[in-house]
Amino acid sequence: MRILIADDDPQILRALRITLTAKGYDVTTAVDGTQAIAAAVDHRPDILILDLGMPHLDGIEVIHAVRGWSTAPILVVSGRAGAADKVEALDAGADDYITKPFAVEELLARIRALTRRVPQDDASPVVRLGDVTIDLAAHSVVRTTPDGDRQIRLTPTEWQFIEILIRNAGKLVTRQTVLRTIWGTDHAEDTGYLRLYVSQLRKKLEPDPSAPRYLLTEPGMGYRLDGVAT
Missing domain, CATH: 3.40.50.2300 (Response regulator)
Known part of the structure; x- marks a missing residue:
């Protein structure tokens, strides 16, 4: 424990x-x-x-x-x-x-x-976003291609960001929640950070970053991770 x-x-x-x-x-x-x-x-x-x-x-x-x-x-x-x-x-x-x-x-x-309130199930899931598999416990991201598996490297901040979204899959995560969790209250209005990291994550995880299927923006509110398979 x-x-x-x-x-x-x-x-x-x-x-x-x-x-x-x-x-x-x-x-x-x-x-x-x-x-x-x-x-x-x-x-x-x-x-x-x-x-x-x-x-x-x-x-x-x-x-x-x-x-x-x-x-x-x-x-x-x-x-x-x-x-x-x-x-x-x-x-x-x-x-x-x-x-x-x-x-x-x-x-x-x-x-x-x-x-006694702590759930006993796996707290570090393995999820799939199309052909990308994310293992939170192993800190591993792999894209499956016809030529074999390819490792994708995420920065520590990208890991924090995607983990927040995975643990709230299908739910709206507000911009303020992400900013406070990763950068602290002093940066709660610095939405430029988020646009940068969302763009980077889409380039690494989405099949078409210009038309995202998984990492979705809720205009004026925050972000939602959709289409997650476990």
């Missing part, structure tokens, strides 16, 4: 990493909101433990970004004890909330409860 812990307090990070590792969890840590999003994309944790008052991006912004593509349970661990803070976090997409200071036994019990 993979757990991501994001908190700007090094003592809490160290204590939780030691405790959870001793309990058999695979632990990744982050010290701010930007690192938390990057770690969530790279490591695909089964559970996220987030502080709210982190630098760069706060916990609420991280929740919004992660919820754009992940259903992994989120446990907020925060010094903010007000009801309004709890409501805001839960409304943003958190699954549970515990207030600092906390007893380790209670935290472990909350984690066990959230663990």
Whole structure:
């Protein structure tokens, strides 16, 4: 079971990493909101433990970004004890909330409860877009041709972009969701990034990039990955 812990307090990070590792969890840590999003994309944790008052991006912004593509349970661990803070976090997409200071036994019990919600099916699917096969777990893209299989190389950012779309296949993914998840809240209006990467992905994945069949634009809203086979 993979757990991501994001908190700007090094003592809490160290204590939780030691405790959870001793309990058999695979632990990744982050010290701010930007690192938390990057770690969530790279490591695909089964559970996220987030502080709210982190630098760069706060916990609420991280929740919004992660919820754009992940259903992994989120446990907020925060010094903010007000009801309004709890409501805001839960409304943003958190699954549970515990207030600092906390007893380790209670935290472990909350984690066990959230663990029961984690789906046991394959979290890293293999999908096909026509003659292109994308394996998320292997980070592999292959186009099948009459002359044999040909590997297609995606950049790290292209991987993040296509993975968000694959995990939301058939659904509208807003431009703001993609921008916040990959580049952070400061770039939430920089749609030029998206046009560039969508163009690059179409050239690599579509049979005819000028008439896309799979990576579709919803004008004024965002993008949708259509026609996906598993």
